[in-house]
Amino acid sequence: MALNITIVGSADRQIEELLRSQGTRIRSMPVAELLALAQPGAAQPDVVVLDVRESGALPPTIVTLKRQHPATGVVIVAARMDPVLMVEAMRAGVNEWLAEPVTAGDISAAIERVTSVKPTTVHGQIFAFIGAKGGVGTTTIAVNVATALAHAAEDERTLLMDFHLSYGDAAVFLGAEPRFSVADAMENTHRLDEAFFESLVVRSKTTGVHLLASAERAVGAMDLRRIATLLQFAATHYRYTLLDVPRSEVAVLDALEGVASIMIVANQELATVRNAGRIAGTLRQRYGKDRVKIVVSRFDKQAEIGVDDVERVVGSPVKYTVPSDYRTALNALNKGRPVALDRDSKLTSAFQAMAFDLAGMRMEKTAEAPRSGGLFGLLRK
Numbered sequence: 114m115a116l117n118i119t120i121v122g123s124a125d126r127q128i129e130e131l132l133r134s135q136g137t138r139i140r141s142m143p144v145a146e147l148l149a150l151a152q153p154g155a156a157q158p159d160v161v162v163l164d165v166r167e168s169g170a171l172p173p174t175i176v177t178l179k180r181q182h183p184a185t186g187v188v189i190v191a192a193r194m195d196p197v198l199m200v201e202a203m204r205a206g207v208n209e210w211l212a213e214p215v216t217a218g219d220i221s222a223a224i225e226r227v228t229s230v231k232p233t234t235v236h237g238q239i240f241a242f243i244g245a246k247g248g249v250g251t252t253t254i255a256v257n258v259a260t261a262l263a264h265a266a267e268d269e270r271t272l273l274m275d276f277h278l279s280y281g282d283a284a285v286f287l288g289a290e291p292r293f294s295v296a297d298a299m300e301n302t303h304r305l306d307e308a309f310f311e312s313l314v315v316r317s318k319t320t321g322v323h324l325l326a327s328a329e330r331a332v333g334a335m336d337l338r339r340i341a342t343l344l345q346f347a348a349t350h351y352r353y354t355l356l357d358v359p360r361s362e363v364a365v366l367d368a369l370e371g372v373a374s375i376m377i378v379a380n381q382e383l384a385t386v387r388n389a390g391r392i393a394g395t396l397r398q399r400y401g402k403d404r405v406k407i408v409v410s411r412f413d414k415q416a417e418i419g420v421d422d423v424e425r426v427v428g429s430p431v432k433y434t435v436p437s438d439y440r441t442a443l444n445a446l447n448k449g450r451p452v453a454l455d456r457d458s459k460l461t462s463a464f465q466a467m468a469f470d471l472a473g474m475r476m477e478k479t480a481e482a483p484r485s486g487g488l489f490g491l492l493r494k
């Protein structure tokens with residue numbers, strides 16, 4: 114069967130001519146259309162040939178494309194071998210790099226290799242949690258959902274990244290004592306590999322969650338590119354990555370392209386709901402409405418502002434509610450043992466349900482009493 118090939122970003126017809134002779138179905142598009150191709154439901158060609166001979170740069174959307182469609186082969190045609198760009202491409206999951214002069218033989222061999230190799234990396238999912246206001250319970254939710262996922266997924270790894278600048282609380286919540294932080298990762302994105310990253314994260318003994326803790330000092334280089342590199346790295350090495358993001362951290366909010374779900378955490382206070390509306394509006398515009406979800410923390414059924422009101426003001430459905438239970442939440446915080454590890458609390462069930470739903474996992478009820486794993490024992494993927 115003829116291969117479907119999409120050429121992206123070519124200013125001339127040279128690549129098209131080289132491919133024409135090979136019985137392939139060819140489509141050409143400008144780089145700007147790559148974003149549409151990268152959308153989760155977009156029909157994929159067998160191979161994308163990305164022409165960067167003129168631009169000399171990788172469009173960030175190629176990262177999104179490979180994340181959403183790891184099976185789509187990507188061949189880059191460049192003016193030359195550029196080690197920096199090649200590493201970036203490799204991290205993005207690009208399969209082949211061809212430098213000029215490119216012959217029909219080179220390109221067909223590259224396409225042959227790309228289409229015969231099945232992707233080996235399982236790409237993980239990233240979930241971001243952003244508080245519409247300080248103190249609403251964002252870290253509590255991020256930590257507990259991470260804990261629930263780490264348990265549910267057993268040997269698959271779960272990472273939590275605390276993007277707060279100094280005084281991030283995730284380490285305290287997880288009873289962990291980190292030595293390094295997001296700052297160290299961010300300043301060393303050029304040398305990110307598994308061993309180096311392992312040395313930066315701390316594994317919480319109580320929960321099994323890996324934590325890249327908040328920076329206790331100013332982060333020198335919190336730019337979009339480095340954050341994107343870090344997130345991409347996390348997604349290729351962890352099944353689940355959760356981000357605790359302050360709403361003031363604009364660079365991080367700009368780098369959520371590869372994130373599966375963006376949760377805005379609000380409560381039932383008017384000021385918070387209004388803030389949530391503003392943040393949600395911006396993020397919906399940027400990342401699409403389906404990815405932006407609202408969580409109501411410390412939910413009180415009797416409160417004057419109900420779920421309907423929140424939805425109306427924010428303009429997105431309330432996807433999850435977390436019941437209010439200050440004593441349990443505080444106790445867990447003081448012990449450094451997340452509520453998600455407990456049993457029989459409404460808070461625990463809410464966090465577990467949220468984790469399963471986000472991860473697309475299904476809970477099967479059985480007549481048997483759950484074993485020590487509680488609900489986790491009933492989990493089927």
Ligand SMILES: Nc1ncnc2c1ncn2[C@@H]1O[C@H](COP(=O)(O)OP(=O)(O)OP(=O)(O)O)[C@@H](O)[C@H]1O
Pocket residue numbers: 244246247248249250251252253254282410411412435436437438439440442443446460
């Ligand atoms: N569902 C809940 N019910 C009752 N209290 C809660 C709940 N979730 C969190 N809390 C309490 O609210 C306080 C703030 O929680 P948390 O630190 O998670 O909020 P935050 O939004 O991350 O705050 P910050 O803006 O400081 O990062 C803590 O004392 C916590 O125990």
Ligand SMILES: [Mg+2]
Pocket residue numbers: 251252253282
């Ligand atoms: Mg917090």
